[in-house]
Amino acid sequence: QAFLLDQKNEKNTFLRKWFPGASGIDPRAFEQFASSFRHATVPARNILLRAGDSIPKDEGKVYIIRRGTCQTFLPTNHLSIGAKPLTRTEEVLRASPPAAVPVGLLGEGAVLGYASALFGLPEPLTAVAQDTLAVLELSSSERPASLWPREIMYRLAEMLKAKTDHHVARRTHLATVPTTLPLEEGAFKPPQWKVSDSRFLRN
Numbered sequence: 001q002a003f004l005l006d007q008k009n010e011k012n013t014f015l016r017k018w019f020p021g022a023s024g025i026d027p028r029a030f031e032q033f034a035s036s037f038r039h040a041t042v043p044a045r046n047i048l049l050r051a052g053d054s055i056p057k058d059e060g061k062v063y064i065i066r067r068g069t070c071q072t073f074l075p076t077n078h079l080s081i082g083a084k085p086l087t088r089t090e091e092v093l094r095a096s097p098p099a100a101v102p103v104g105l106l107g108e109g110a111v112l113g114y115a116s117a118l119f120g121l122p123e124p125l126t127a128v129a130q131d132t133l134a135v136l137e138l139s140s141s142e143r144p145a146s147l148w149p150r151e152i153m154y155r156l157a158e159m160l161k162a163k164t165d166h167h168v169a170r171r172t173h174l175a176t177v178p179t180t181l182p183l184e185e186g187a188f189k190p191p192q193w194k195v196s197d198s199r200f201l202r203n
Helices: 002-018 027-034 078-082 089-094 114-119 150-176
Strands: 038-042 047-049 061-067 070-075 100-106 126-129 133-139
Touching: 002 027, 002 061, 002 133, 061 114, 114 150
Parallel strands: none
Antiparallel strands: 038 133, 047 126, 061 133, 070 100, 070 126
């Protein structure tokens, strides 16, 4: 019983510190909110979320990372969002032409899945576990968006808007960058290498 109490206190302390908006809600509302989270593990190289996923609100999950790191990928164009989901990490990394580009690593305290689980929107990024992740997860079937504290929903909505605006701008930029930059007429070109250029080979 003491172990369970310690585990509960540790979870509550973590959520108070890391979950957006949680530090400002009253103890009773926070206790109800925190009690809905469950401990879970995500194996390394598993795909946690896929960009473009539109999950029914009552089937989604919100995750917050406790330990481990997660690599995120951004679709390079609008076609990759509507395409068939990539089912393995290798498909994300080796898709040609690239369906996604690496964005960055997420670690302790990062919140994932709220776009689809709480707001009914497609996920903006694909998230792949770099190593084994320890997470806290909350199913929207257990606690729908209408039962989430207002302060937390407001903060998550702000985060989602900022993240979406940033990544839409980045994706638009990537779509305009050519894969190769053509040399202009008369531009400098490196001389072609010849055997005679090598003192060893020409002798």
